Amino acid sequence: MLCYKDIKIKDEKLDQTFKQLLNIKDAHLFFSNQAYQKERVKGKLTNVFYGVLTYTPKACECCGILNNGNNIIKHSPKPSDIQLLPFQEVPTILRLFKQRFLCKECHHTFSAQTYYVAKNCYISQPLKFAIAVDLKKKISMKDIAARYFVSFK
Template sequence: MCHDTTKLLLGIADENLKITDGETGEDGVIRLTGHLDYTPKACPKCGIINDQKIINYGWRNTTIRFSKVLSNTVILALKRRYFHCKECHGNFLAQTVAVPKHCTISNTSRKECLEKLGEPVSLKHIANEVSASDSFVGRQLMRAERDFQTNWHYLPEIILMDEVKSTKSATGAMSFEFMNGETHELIDLLPYRTINKLEKYFYRFDQAARENVKIIVTDMNYTYPKLVQTVFPNAMVVMDKFHIINALNRAFNKTRIKVMKKFTPSSREFHALKRYWKLLLVPTEQLNFEQFKK
């Protein structure tokens, strides 16, 4: 195995980190071994310059997880040099740019995680790709959120509103999201959907931005139309056609089942209503009244 090539594939740029061996286990996990050793320039605790004031103090075993390579999880068992400072009698561990301090997930995995958060995939899928947990991906998403500042002076003329299933960090079972109806870009994702909290959030936008909203496209949730009365004075509510059709289908199926239960299970009417329920949903103009097929 060419260990320099292995470091290149894993994105390890630390010259002090050496990979010594590696193998693929029966479980498909690529397990690498390596060591990290160097001469520190100063003590990170007291700041004393290393003029033979810092000595080697053994090794410590650590683990670093990397993103999958060829669908295989990669784990590096890294022995790090442990140091002792004669000046302050403190001990410290050798650090590497491959992974943050006190962490086991590599920086390359963190970078890949942020890149995949822009893709239309679930957090669980991203966690599987970067060999991490769902909660880790969620924390990366929350940290990335701090780098994006909401523009409180602008809202598009068309806004799409809907709810999504919340993560464990949210306060409720469902969260609220709204998008630009023209560009389909996500504007914000909120961990709540109650009317009081939504009004408080949207009032943070200035009046000119709220008056710029002309159309709100949403489902049949009774909460969102109330925002028009208080927050968006110039907007009108448009029900999404998908939710209208979905509501009609549910109502029709409930009526079909109600009528079906009026017949005995052995009757032809019962079997016809139960078997051909899809046919009853087909529009009349698409039906063929001349040919009959069993």
């Protein structure tokens, strides 16, 4: 398992390749040259992509104060395992290091956000969409859950 210091330097070619492969259009999310590994996650061999999500926030999420450059500071990134669509019947996750921010005015911390995954959620939007499409078909919820490696509850 890689840590943040191993992947914090962007690799332009691999960044574009992984973004096209995973269909990610967020400019704030990037990949390094060590952005892919096969690991055992919960006993299953899993494709793991490592990404970093960072940007400069415009304002604090809690108190709403505008960022003038020194009242919202970057904290250490927090890793989140985002579940992606399986690739060739193999579970796939994006281990996303989300930048955390600290507001000096209200002392509230918050994390960077992306359209690719909803706030406080660990399932990607494309995976949610694929599950919703399969729910329209005559397939049981347990079969859909097994296909996408998610819980049926």
